[in-house]
Amino acid sequence: MENSKKQGLFQAFKFSALEFKKVSSITGSALLSAINIIVTQFTITIIPKVLKIGFTFIPVGISAFLYGPVMSGLILAFLDIIKFLIHPTGPFFMGFTLNEFLGGFIMGIFLYKKPVSIWRVFYAKLSVNVIVNILLTPIWLRMMYGNAYAIYSTMRIVKNLAILPLETFILYIILKNISVLKK
Numbered sequence: 001m002e003n004s005k006k007q008g009l010f011q012a013f014k015f016s017a018l019e020f021k022k023v024s025s026i027t028g029s030a031l032l033s034a035i036n037i038i039v040t041q042f043t044i045t046i047i048p049k050v051l052k053i054g055f056t057f058i059p060v061g062i063s064a065f066l067y068g069p070v071m072s073g074l075i076l077a078f079l080d081i082i083k084f085l086i087h088p089t090g091p092f093f094m095g096f097t098l099n100e101f102l103g104g105f106i107m108g109i110f111l112y113k114k115p116v117s118i119w120r121v122f123y124a125k126l127s128v129n130v131i132v133n134i135l136l137t138p139i140w141l142r143m144m145y146g147n148a149y150a151i152y153s154t155m156r157i158v159k160n161l162a163i164l165p166l167e168t169f170i171l172y173i174i175l176k177n178i179s180v181l182k183k
Helices: 002-021 023-040 057-086 094-111 118-145 149-182
Strands: 044-047 051-053
Touching (some): 002 023, 002 057
Antiparallel strands (some): 044 051
């Protein structure tokens, strides 16, 4: 059983990497990247440079569902650099590029070539929220600005857990509709 899970995960990585060879995947990724850039402009800032609420999880989730962990992670890392060049909101920091990669990669592990379920979407979003938003982002902010890790972590825990059900529901509805259209 464990060996088949490892083999399944390896296959997901392999098939996701092969998405780069498909014109339709590259075109779809470009479209989702453009949507991501537009959606970023509608981010709501709660505390400048510290705490924001955004909707980029939607194109990220769609990309992860359609193109998998490898393609989504790499496209999002590249997109982070593009967004910085287009509209910088602070100094460039490679930790945030890593966050973008991990966000797409983690979502892709949960969603790529798998049936859409509310629990699968919930665990995908929960994993990204905990690993990227609650654990890593405060570390990067502390490295950049020297502020207290505990203060940022507390705010992020509250915000990410409070918004998790809404993000899950929105992404579930969208992915469910996409999965019906894909058939």
